[in-house]
Amino acid sequence: MPMQAHEIETLLRESFPNARIEVGGDDGVHMSALVIDESFRGMNRVQQQRAVYAALKGKMDGPNGELHALALTTRVPE
Template sequence: MPMQASDIESLLRQTFPNAKIEVQGDDGVHMAAMVIDESFRGMNRVQQQRAVYGALKGKMDGPNGDLHALALTTKAPD
């Protein structure tokens, strides 16, 4: 079942409660998310993105995942 932007944001908010999170996309399958969180400080981009994928709790796993593609922008606050 395709995911809505609000569903993705809710999952991310559980792991990153104080983050600035913006999720865009309207087809429920190909989405984009920006997550800016202090917990990313000192992490490289791959580590940051792994943390975000982990927060999605398997929703992108395999061909039967609820979310097919998520373009990510991650960083620590300026």
């Protein structure tokens, strides 16, 4: 079953409660997310993205994952 934007945001909010989070996409399968959080400070982009994928709790795992593609942008606040 495809995931809706609010479901993705809820999962991300559990791990990044103070982050600025914007989730977009309308087909429930190919989505985008912007996550800006202080916890990313000192991390490289790969580490930041791994933290976000971990927050999705396996929803992108394998061909049967609920979320097929996520265009992801992460950064620290300015």
